[in-house]
Amino acid sequence: MDRDSLMKILTASALITPLLVLFTLLSMILWDGLPGLSLDFILGLPSGRPEETGILPALVGSVYVTGLAIIISFLLGLGISIYLTEFVEDERVRSIFYFVVDMLAGVPSVVYGIVGLAVIGIGLGLGRSVLTGAVTLAFLILPLVTVATVEAIRSIPDSLRLATYSLGASRLEVVTHVILPMALPRALTGTVLAIARAIGEAAPILVISGVLFTRSIPISLLDEFTVLPLVIFNWVMRPQEVYMRLASSAIIVLLLLYIGISSIAIYMRYSSGRRIREV
Amino acid sequence: MGGRPIIKTVGLRVFYGDRKILDDVDIEIYEGSITAVIGPSGTGKSSLLRSLNRLNDLIPGARVEGRVYYRGMDIYSEGVNVYYLRTRIGMVFQKPVVFPTSIYENVAFGLRINGVDDEEVIRGRVEEALRQAALWDEVRDRLDDDAYNLSTGQQQRLCLARTLAIRPDVLLLDEPTSYLDPRSTRKVEDVLLSLKGMMTIVIVTHSLSQARRIADYLLVVMPDEDNVGRVIEYGPAEEVFNNPRDERTREYVSGLIG
Numbered sequence: 001m002d003r004d005s006l007m008k009i010l011t012a013s014a015l016i017t018p019l020l021v022l023f024t025l026l027s028m029i030l031w032d033g034l035p036g037l038s039l040d041f042i043l044g045l046p047s048g049r050p051e052e053t054g055i056l057p058a059l060v061g062s063v064y065v066t067g068l069a070i071i072i073s074f075l076l077g078l079g080i081s082i083y084l085t086e087f088v089e090d091e092r093v094r095s096i097f098y099f100v101v102d103m104l105a106g107v108p109s110v111v112y113g114i115v116g117l118a119v120i121g122i123g124l125g126l127g128r129s130v131l132t133g134a135v136t137l138a139f140l141i142l143p144l145v146t147v148a149t150v151e152a153i154r155s156i157p158d159s160l161r162l163a164t165y166s167l168g169a170s171r172l173e174v175v176t177h178v179i180l181p182m183a184l185p186r187a188l189t190g191t192v193l194a195i196a197r198a199i200g201e202a203a204p205i206l207v208i209s210g211v212l213f214t215r216s217i218p219i220s221l222l223d224e225f226t227v228l229p230l231v232i233f234n235w236v237m238r239p240q241e242v243y244m245r246l247a248s249s250a251i252i253v254l255l256l257l258y259i260g261i262s263s264i265a266i267y268m269r270y271s272s273g274r275r276i277r278e279v
Numbered sequence: 280m281g282g283r284p285i286i287k288t289v290g291l292r293v294f295y296g297d298r299k300i301l302d303d304v305d306i307e308i309y310e311g312s313i314t315a316v317i318g319p320s321g322t323g324k325s326s327l328l329r330s331l332n333r334l335n336d337l338i339p340g341a342r343v344e345g346r347v348y349y350r351g352m353d354i355y356s357e358g359v360n361v362y363y364l365r366t367r368i369g370m371v372f373q374k375p376v377v378f379p380t381s382i383y384e385n386v387a388f389g390l391r392i393n394g395v396d397d398e399e400v401i402r403g404r405v406e407e408a409l410r411q412a413a414l415w416d417e418v419r420d421r422l423d424d425d426a427y428n429l430s431t432g433q434q435q436r437l438c439l440a441r442t443l444a445i446r447p448d449v450l451l452l453d454e455p456t457s458y459l460d461p462r463s464t465r466k467v468e469d470v471l472l473s474l475k476g477m478m479t480i481v482i483v484t485h486s487l488s489q490a491r492r493i494a495d496y497l498l499v500v501m502p503d504e505d506n507v508g509r510v511i512e513y514g515p516a517e518e519v520f521n522n523p524r525d526e527r528t529r530e531y532v533s534g535l536i537g
Contacts, residue, residue: 027318089339163376163438165337167389167445168366177392 041249045215046231050242055250057217061209061225062257064130064218066199069137070261074191076138077145080213084152096149105143112140113204121208129132131221134207140204141194149188152183189268192262199258202229228254244274282309282472285479286331291345293326293335299325301508304345306498308449313471313480313509315494315516316485318531322500323508324483328451331481333361349449366393369447373454375434381479382429383422389445404444412440413470432463439470452472452482456489468493487532491520499528 044054078102093209116136117128126132156179164174211226212234218225228250235247284307291304291357301323308314316324326335333354335341347354354364378385386405395401400462403421409415414436420431426437435455442450450472456464471480471493484490490497499512510520512528523529 089341159372159374159376160378162334162337163372163378164388166332166334166370166372167392167441168362168363169392170362173392177388178378258533 029251032245033252035046036245036249037252042253046213055231058226058228058231059212060217062199062227065133065137068134070191070195070199072134072138073142073145075179077149078143081149081153082179085150086175087204099148101143109140109201110203111208112136113207117208126208128224129222130142130218130225133205134210136200136204141198144194144197145191149187152186153179156182179245185269187222192265195261196258200229202233205230281519282312285310285350287348289346293330294342296340299507300326304410304510305359306510307481308481310479311476312494313475314496314498315490316483316498316500317490322502324500325453328372328483329451331451332365332370364497367447368449368451369442370451371438371455373457375431375438377426377434381423382418382426385426386440389441394534408440408444409441412436413466432459433459435459435467447478449479454483454485457485460524472501500526503532
């Protein structure tokens with residue numbers, strides 16, 4: 001065998017291995033979970049009897065907390081990155097901020113949960129609420145969102161900025177007329193990745209909410225809540241096989257939810273922004 | 280030299296970080312004329328241009344010393360409305376800078392930024408500017424097309440139109456034809472010649488033949504022994520071409536250096 005085909009086989013197997021793992025995982029989950037998946041399960045309240053149980057409170061909790069977290073961190077991340085790229089003039093100050101953002105991305109998620117509970121839940125008195133969970137998750141994904149948004153803004157050529165200034169635009173007008181519309185598509189791409197992270201997090205929510213089983217659906221921002229990953233975590237810890245199957249069904253719902261929310265972001269990406277080309 | 284000075288620089292120096300790139304520029308630009316700035320690359324010609332509309336303020340590390348007067352007003356003094364100043368002193372760049380919108384919106388862009396919101400007025404000004412830039416006949420039926428679909432030469436005239444739409448008093452052009460083919464170049468030159476008199480034009484160019492074709496005045500910038508750009512010659516174009524006072528100008532215009 002010549003070297004080129006050896007290289008080809010090696011790189012191809014690097015690609016195939018994770019695909020196989022993913023395929024195996026998915027098929028196991030679908031095999032276990034699909035039979036138990038029904039409207040009664042998705043829209044039902046939890047019950048002590050596994051055959052009658054449902055996941056509605058956790059599903060609502062997940063949508064509520066993740067949705068809020070994404071909105072909060074997107075707005076915050078947009079603000080941070082516009083400030084860093086358009087208003088901070090000193091390159092050193094800027095790189096310190098980038099370093100801090102990178103460091104935040106490396107903090108274990110459970111630490112966010114502990115700090116979130118201490119500062120927001122107890123310190124600000126918001127308790128173990130939807131709002132506490134959402135703000136905590138927002139900070140957890142903030143580095144992802146910020147890095148993507150900063151990259152998006154930096155990819156806008158300076159020539160467009162200068163041309164806009166040369167027409168008499170102020171900084172604010174450059175931001176609203178050029179930076180925002182042009183950075184939005186790529187910033188939303190980064191946000192899609194952040195959604196995946198936020199929707200699957202169990203550890204920080206476990207610290208903040210602590211609720212594994214609840215029959216009440218969160219409505220107000222200050223209500224207690226649980227999320228799908230916690231319900232799944234609760235079920236897989238149990239020895240009975242029936243709970244394994246329930247967990248698989250809940251995982252399918254979680255995956256569908258992820259696909260749903262991501263599709264919204266991807267749709268916004270294609271309908272909102274403008275692509276830039278250079279000569 | 281004739282004409283009324285509209286821009287006057289006194290002891291203008293431009294720095295980039297710690298490095299001085301332009302020193303001791305004392306010139307007067309005459310109203311309604313075309314002044315061509317020529318000289319080898321990297322001698323601060325673009326920096327000179329950008330200090331006339333304070334665009335250097337936005338270049339990280341760039342610093343301007345000395346005085347620049349526009350119609351008698353020191354544009355670097357405190358309290359100057361730099362945004363308004365830039366609408367009076369417009370600029371066109373080397374590469375066509377096209378915004379990812381339609382042809383129409385590209386020209387309307389500067390008007391919208393400056394608070395013009397009467398669509399009737401905007402439509403009129405867009406047509407006027409496109410006519411001035413000799414682009415109207417080529418795009419009148421497809422104003423809503425993506426501006427990226429235009430050829431490079433058309434894009435540059437679109438940029439010209441965008442600047443003209445806000446009716447500047449002075450037009451600065453930084454090597455506007457260096458990405459264009461000879462035919463498109465000639466079109467841009469014809470546009471500039473037709474604008475002469477209506478506004479004052481300062482054009483940085485690499486092309487001596489272009490300077491010969493359009494310039495009333497010629498300003499030659501050369502690096503000194505420390506590689507700092509200096510104006511070594513300034514006068515009516517004909518005179519500078521035929522009777523340069525400086526030996527380096529003679530060599531440059533005859534193609535021996537540069």
